[in-house]
Amino acid sequence: MSEVTAEQERIKNWFENTYQKRGNLYLRPKAAYEIFLHLLKPQKGQNLLDVACGLGRLLEVGKQYDLNLHGVDISENAIKAVGEILPEAVAKVGNAEALPFDDNSMDMITCLGSLERIINLENALKEQLRVGKSTAKYCYMVRNSNRATWKLVKNGMGLKNEAGHQGAKTLEEWSDIFRKVGFEIEQVVSDQWGRMRIWRYLGLGIFHPDYKTPKKGFVPLENAYEFIFVLRKK
Numbered sequence: 001m002s003e004v005t006a007e008q009e010r011i012k013n014w015f016e017n018t019y020q021k022r023g024n025l026y027l028r029p030k031a032a033y034e035i036f037l038h039l040l041k042p043q044k045g046q047n048l049l050d051v052a053c054g055l056g057r058l059l060e061v062g063k064q065y066d067l068n069l070h071g072v073d074i075s076e077n078a079i080k081a082v083g084e085i086l087p088e089a090v091a092k093v094g095n096a097e098a099l100p101f102d103d104n105s106m107d108m109i110t111c112l113g114s115l116e117r118i119i120n121l122e123n124a125l126k127e128q129l130r131v132g133k134s135t136a137k138y139c140y141m142v143r144n145s146n147r148a149t150w151k152l153v154k155n156g157m158g159l160k161n162e163a164g165h166q167g168a169k170t171l172e173e174w175s176d177i178f179r180k181v182g183f184e185i186e187q188v189v190s191d192q193w194g195r196m197r198i199w200r201y202l203g204l205g206i207f208h209p210d211y212k213t214p215k216k217g218f219v220p221l222e223n224a225y226e227f228i229f230v231l232r233k234k
């Protein structure tokens, strides 16, 4: 077994165990996913692909828009769960580096909290360009390495989850990679989950009433916890 194959196997096993032990608790609640499709402005009947779809949270939101749902994840446990909640979705076990979907077939592609988990990021991005139509829109949520929590705690104190291939990059690094492989960046906003959580803890309702619309907040974009990128093909 090559080193890459062994590493991929370790990552996959980490997610299989995590979904088995923690299930739904591992991921954000469904309402936290609405912002991603809101930013992409979907139209009824379009083809949506969520790469590394986990338990299908984003696809559940896609159902509200009457989209044709497609998902892929390396975890069998995750794809089994998607099949149970969304039997109409085309959900496949597969690697983001070799997507089991046709060229030019998708109108919208999302990949949330997962690009940093993939061994060869460029391969994965090129695959997403391949399966996207010329007019396709993309939404990615990726982790920022320019945060104290990442620099001092996760990376600095060695608390990074190596088994789950946790990673992070700066705003500039993510932007450079996306442009280099062939994307144009339309918009970048801060992840809104922190704001939503504060509302929840303050007892002001589960979510802020306007949780779909990105707000600037006090933290400058470069220091956001995670970035949400909206992209299209160059």
Ligand SMILES: C[S@@+](CC[C@H](N)C(=O)[O-])C[C@H]1O[C@@H](n2cnc3c(N)ncnc32)[C@H](O)[C@@H]1O
Pocket (backbone or CB within 6 Å): 011, 015, 027, 028, 051, 052, 053, 054, 055, 056, 057, 058, 072, 073, 074, 075, 078, 094, 095, 096, 097, 111, 112, 113, 114, 117, 118, 119
């Ligand atoms: C942090 S979870 C995010 C799941 C989902 N995108 C969400 O936001 O609810 C990361 C996901 O990436 C998947 N994953 C990791 N490496 C992958 C790969 N190479 N190909 C496909 N999926 C992968 C994991 O199985 C896991 O479901």
